[in-house]
Amino acid sequence: xxxxxxxxxxxxxxxxxxxxxxxxxxxxxxxxxxxxxxxxxxxxxxxxxxxxxxxxxxxxxxxxxxxxxxxxxxxxxxxxxxxxxxxxxxxxxxxxxxxxxxxxxxxxxxxxxxxxxxxxxxxxxxxxxxxxxxxxxxxxxxxxxxxxxxxxxxxxxxxxxxxxxxxxxxxxxxxxxxxxxxxxxxxxxxxxxxxxxxxxxxxxxxxxxxxxxxxxxx
Numbered sequence: 001x002x003x004x005x006x007x008x009x010x011x012x013x014x015x016x017x018x019x020x021x022x023x024x025x026x027x028x029x030x031x032x033x034x035x036x037x038x039x040x041x042x043x044x045x046x047x048x049x050x051x052x053x054x055x056x057x058x059x060x061x062x063x064x065x066x067x068x069x070x071x072x073x074x075x076x077x078x079x080x081x082x083x084x085x086x087x088x089x090x091x092x093x094x095x096x097x098x099x100x101x102x103x104x105x106x107x108x109x110x111x112x113x114x115x116x117x118x119x120x121x122x123x124x125x126x127x128x129x130x131x132x133x134x135x136x137x138x139x140x141x142x143x144x145x146x147x148x149x150x151x152x153x154x155x156x157x158x159x160x161x162x163x164x165x166x167x168x169x170x171x172x173x174x175x176x177x178x179x180x181x182x183x184x185x186x187x188x189x190x191x192x193x194x195x196x197x198x199x200x201x202x203x204x205x206x207x208x209x210x211x212x213x214x215x216x217x218x
Contacts, residue, residue, distance in 0.1 A: 017108035023062035029142030038072035065175035115141025119148035154208035157201035
């Protein structure tokens, strides 16, 4: 296992872009990483937070959650679109245009987004199209546990401590009451995958990602 540092996110103009197909995707897949990165660089990073599909009620949840997860950011700019949930492959052009418009507006230092091969069709469509809009950017694909059983071997780990995991879970419960009745929405799930990923990188907890291409400049 090789240890690397995060991209240079301590510059005064650094930008973190987080993209989710749905409200709560970003938080479940990368909430701990976002809390850690922003906590290490308080008041430094600008965050662009983009959710591509949400009803009005879910959009309000997404906006409030983004503000809470990004409380240590220099600024947070939240965009919530209303692309049809569960239908992204049939609306390929609209998803593509949304991402192209985003790429024309922001030049991020790091992108956190859904990973290629995710069994949810909306997640996979975003992951497939994102590199066509952001061709020379660091993209980390986060994982979201689900019924489909699509867990894979990740290639990149971000260790988390107890405080970050507890805070992530507390914020999930606080800001997404609409999901509380789902049979998978509980602390056991939110701790299970980070604990497994922690074992894989010799940490107590971790979030894990995949990245398709890395160029090393010695």
